[in-house]
Amino acid sequence: MANTVAINTLVKYGIHPSVQRIAIMDYLIKHRTHPTVDEVYTALSDEIPTLSKTTVYNTLKLFAENGAATMLTIDERKVCFDGDVHPHAHFMCKKCGRIFDCPLPAAAEHPNILGSYFKVEEIHYYYKGVCAECELEK
Amino acid sequence: MANTVAINTLVKYGIHPSVQRIAIMDYLIKHRTHPTVDEVYTALSDEIPTLSKTTVYNTLKLFAENGAATMLTIDERKVCFDGDVHPHAHFMCKKCGRIFDCPLPAAAEHPNILGSYFKVEEIHYYYKGVCAECELEK
DNA sequence: ATGGGTGCAAAGGATTTGCAACATT
């Protein structure tokens, strides 16, 4: 079946699969564009005409809470989601708004130092600026 | 004068001082709590009864655009502002919501590596978890 | 029948916009 990977991912994170959840996870896996709730909703509306935005909100929040996706707050206006939960940093282009993956700096064990003061549960490394494409278009 | 530092900071960043701008910058300098628009507005309402929230929005945005303050997107719900523009990381406690300063990892020149792909203008390193105080209160 | 999952409509909250009033040069 086409959605085996999505289903397995849900199960792996203890999330009961449903038609909507499978479709949303499948979308996250196949689109590494760090989509917003609205983008996911719009993209899946054709496939699942009865889908509601509330469900997309609920589902993505559920994914994030269970570690099946990461919630990015790099964009001040709206939250984005990443189906790739491996540790990595993000770059957001201020012109086109796209978010790109980039490697974590070597010192990403840094939080160990902070461990004495804080119980660090999440690491978010964000860069902002202009992407190569937009830089050329000037 | 008490507000000399605030005025000098504004001038340094090419921002024309006004009563409101001076008061807001002064607040940012004296309160390293990473306040929200609402917190700044509420705190200054007594001092400047005619102050409007729109002005606080405009002013803090102006500060951020001119490099006189940093806009933090660590909290998914609302934006926070930091009058300390020296490079440093932030930790947000998920329980009490407070945001703490912390040192940047040694390899914060990391963006140099990214330079080939992106024009990096801002670095935001965020950590989330539980602060020592909240951890004790369990 | 029971509990979780979904979706509509309404509410809530943060932020922006339009525009008129105001201050300062």
Added chain:
DNA sequence: AATGTTGCAAATCCTTTGCACCCAT
């Protein structure tokens, strides 16, 4: 007078909430 600044009210956008319906066990 001219320009930049402020502030009110309304609008906008994102997100959450309340609740009824539905589906699968």
